[in-house]
Amino acid sequence: MADRSFLDWPFLDDGHRAWARELADWVERGLPALPTPDEHDLDAVYAACGALVRALGQAGLLRACVPAAYGGLREQVDVRSLALGRETLARAGALADFAFAMQGLGSVPVSLFGNEAQKAALLPGVCRGELIAAFALSEPDAGSDVAAMQATARRISDEQGDGWVLDGTKTWISNAGGLADRYVIFARSEGLDRGPGNRDAKGISAFLVDAGTPGLDASERIPVISPHPLGVLKMNGCRIGADRLVGHPGQGFAIAMGTLDLFRTTVGAAALGFARRALDEATSRARGRQMFGQRL
Numbered sequence: 036m037a038d039r040s041f042l043d044w045p046f047l048d049d050g051h052r053a054w055a056r057e058l059a060d061w062v063e064r065g066l067p068a069l070p071t072p073d074e075h076d077l078d079a080v081y082a083a084c085g086a087l088v089r090a091l092g093q094a095g096l097l098r099a100c101v102p103a104a105y106g107g108l109r110e111q112v113d114v115r116s117l118a119l120g121r122e123t124l125a126r127a128g129a130l131a132d133f134a135f136a137m138q139g140l141g142s143v144p145v146s147l148f149g150n151e152a153q154k155a156a157l158l159p160g161v162c163r164g165e166l167i168a169a170f171a172l173s174e175p176d177a178g179s180d181v182a183a184m185q186a187t188a189r190r191i192s193d194e195q196g197d198g199w200v201l202d203g204t205k206t207w208i209s210n211a212g213g214l215a216d217r218y219v220i221f222a223r224s225e226g227l228d229r230g231p232g233n234r235d236a237k238g239i240s241a242f243l244v245d246a247g248t249p250g251l252d253a254s255e256r257i258p259v260i261s262p263h264p265l266g267v268l269k270m271n272g273c274r275i276g277a278d279r280l281v282g283h284p285g286q287g288f289a290i291a292m293g294t295l296d297l298f299r300t301t302v303g304a305a306a307l308g309f310a311r312r313a314l315d316e317a318t319s320r321a322r323g324r325q326m327f328g329q330r331l
Contacts, residue, residue, distance in 0.1 A: 045273060051115055054099070054108065058123040061094050066127050074262040080130070083254075085167065085170050087134040092164015100139035105158035109260070112139065112146055114297055118304035123317065125308025126315075129261045132305050136298070137209045140169025143294045144219045144241055150281040152300055153243055157217055169215035171205040171268055172291055181221075181288060182236040186270065188222035197277040199224070201250070201270040211266030212256035218244045218268065225285045234273035242279045249272060276281050 042052050072079035091097050098108035099116040125132035142161045145153050160166030177183035186203025188259050225238030250273030257265040282290055
């Protein structure tokens with residue numbers, strides 16, 4: 036049994052302690068009932084991840100990913116609750132941690148910066164596991180260097196109304212490849228008249244885009260060692276309404292960094308969960324192995 040004495044630290048409150056118990060109980064009782072996919076079978080991995088998101092939502096364990104006003108656990112999305120969720124689920128399995136974390140990463144930009152209509156359209160479904168969210172920032176030549184982003188968002192106004200047209204490619208996008216229902220896509224909307232070498236991060240905006248929007252191809256998958264739904268987004272004249280802008284034009288960098296700042300600490304929590312599982316497995320093996328007629 037894992038040492039849970041850290042739950043007594045003053046850094047956590049009674050709500051966090053109750054949340055940790057709820058998580059641990061579900062991992063023990065609910066998770067074993069779900070299928071474990073062959074990590075080399077991408078169709079099985081994607082299906083298992085979708086099933087995990089639905090199961091987490093039905094169990095109420097995605098409440099940590101959204102504010103209380105939309106069915107969430109606390110008034111605002113709380114890094115401690117997210118960290119407890121990731122540590123517990125990562126110890127159980129990488130895909131469980133992934134399914135939980137990506138629901139938060141893909142929806143927190145809207146929780147923090149979206150308008151009321153955007154929040155109402157996305158967050159309750161994310162909380163219930165009925166909508167799968169994704170965060171689309173990285174590009175083939177723009178990962179950590181966000182200012183190198185080449186995807187564009189151009190304003191348009193015609194007989195169809197006001198909107199934006201997105202073009203470009205995103206890669207290494209979790210839940211792309213046919214799993215996500217909604218994407219928060221970052222693209223350069225300001226300063227497009229300046230050459231690529233003269234652009235900065237201030238011209239980036241964020242947009243909430245439905246899977247299946249004409250001009251958005253999210254079908255390509257990237258196979259990796261871990262069971263991790265990962266893919267490519269290709270935007271070719273992808274038109275969206277003006278109401279799909281999250282925050283204000285040019286606010287995309289702040290939205291991306293605000294979201295990532297909330298989740299960076301939780302990566303350490305997930306790593307702790309993986310390490311605890313590795314210790315459990317190694318200890319169990321050492322205690323049970325027979326050598327020279329006796330236990331090791």
